[in-house]
Amino acid sequence: MLNVSQLTRSYGNFIAVNNVSFSIKKGEIIGLLGHNGAGKTTIMKIISGYLEADKGEVSLDGISLNDNPKLLQQHLGYLPENLPVYPEMTVAEYLDYAADLKGLKADKKVAEIKRVIKATDLSSKLLAPIQTLSRGYKQRVGVAQAILANPKLLILDEPTNGLDPEQTQHMRQLIKEIAQDATVILSTHIMQEVNALCDRALILKAGQLVLDEKLDALQHSQQLIVETDCQDLAIIKQISGVKALERISEHQLMVEISKPEFSRTICTELSKAIVNSDANLFALYRKKRDLETVFNQINNEQYSSIENSSHEQGKGVSNAA
Numbered sequence: 442m443l444n445v446s447q448l449t450r451s452y453g454n455f456i457a458v459n460n461v462s463f464s465i466k467k468g469e470i471i472g473l474l475g476h477n478g479a480g481k482t483t484i485m486k487i488i489s490g491y492l493e494a495d496k497g498e499v500s501l502d503g504i505s506l507n508d509n510p511k512l513l514q515q516h517l518g519y520l521p522e523n524l525p526v527y528p529e530m531t532v533a534e535y536l537d538y539a540a541d542l543k544g545l546k547a548d549k550k551v552a553e554i555k556r557v558i559k560a561t562d563l564s565s566k567l568l569a570p571i572q573t574l575s576r577g578y579k580q581r582v583g584v585a586q587a588i589l590a591n592p593k594l595l596i597l598d599e600p601t602n603g604l605d606p607e608q609t610q611h612m613r614q615l616i617k618e619i620a621q622d623a624t625v626i627l628s629t630h631i632m633q634e635v636n637a638l639c640d641r642a643l644i645l646k647a648g649q650l651v652l653d654e655k656l657d658a659l660q661h662s663q664q665l666i667v668e669t670d671c672q673d674l675a676i677i678k679q680i681s682g683v684k685a686l687e688r689i690s691e692h693q694l695m696v697e698i699s700k701p702e703f704s705r706t707i708c709t710e711l712s713k714a715i716v717n718s719d720a721n722l723f724a725l726y727r728k729k730r731d732l733e734t735v736f737n738q739i740n741n742e743q744y745s746s747i748e749n750s751s752h753e754q755g756k757g758v759s760n761a762a
């Protein structure tokens with residue numbers, strides 16, 4: 442379990458990360474999202490021990506980053522946005538060096554290097570100097586070093602950047618496998634990637650955490666679409682939990698419900714009311730929101746309830762974990 446508490450970091454007078462808190466359980470993959478400059482890299486650098494926070498705590502399975510950074514780093518795999526791979530080294534030399542840095546020794550070191558080479562499909566490039574590799578292959582080298590020693594926490598900044606479609610699929614599968622025994626933070630601008638991989642999304646805006654929600658909850662709006670020829674809207678309005686009602690076309694109503702957890706009961710009541718009034722019910726479903734829409738709403742300040750609550754509290758919204 443990763444715990445991040447009240448993380449704050451400024452560059453001069455500029456607050457890049459402002460009082461950010463969240464927890465991630467083992468086995469979870471979270472998408473860390475936000476526009477350019479929102480503070481994602483700063484958070485990832487702090488968690489990886491590369492950058493110091495001005496304030497706040499990070500701990501992994503009880504190991505505190507402040508008290509025991511070296512120990513925490515042994516359990517961490519980090520794929521930074523710009524890989525610090527040494528251009529003149531061959532792939533094999535670099536992985537050997539990275540394994541040393543992780544404290545791997547003897548047989549375990551050899552076995553781990555073999556495992557990551559296989560996982561990232563790098564065997565044909567082992568003797569190639571890194572500077573001669575294509576962008577996609579360099580990315581694979583970065584991922585290979587990140588997953589050495591089976592880290593408990595894997596931080597991946599744009600992991601599929603530069604990969605071809607086949608490798609992207611392969612990488613996603615690999616991340617899922619790793620996540621079975623680890624905590625994964627994935628930063629990306631590709632919403633498809635988040636949809637394909639993540640359990641939860643954290644959205645940052647101007648250094649603040651403005652959303653922390655499970656993807657399935659996020660994608661379910663509090664709006665039901667009712668396709669019916671029912672003309673008596675009063676019978677729907679009076680159902681407990683119905684907050685608002687709008688006719689969107691001749692046979693389509695949009696019903697806003699007060700809480701998502703009421704949706705089943707409301708759907709039951711709604712269908713009974715319509716059928717009992719001798720009208721036809723053609724369809725009844727929850728309106729889906731895609732992550733991109735939510736992301737744009739947040740950044741266009743249309744997500745008032747969440748934003749206001751996080752700004753008022755001066756910290757991130759409630760933890761969905």
Ligand SMILES: Nc1ncnc2c1ncn2[C@@H]1O[C@H](COP(=O)(O)OP(=O)(O)OP(=O)(O)O)[C@@H](O)[C@H]1O
Pocket residue numbers: 452457475476477478479480481482483484
């Ligand atoms: N070393 C630095 N000195 C001054 N300002 C910095 C420094 N590093 C980052 N910043 C600023 O802090 C803010 C957050 O930067 P950060 O790199 O964390 O954002 P990001 O969300 O990762 O952006 P991107 O998606 O573009 O990678 C930005 O406004 C950036 O300009």
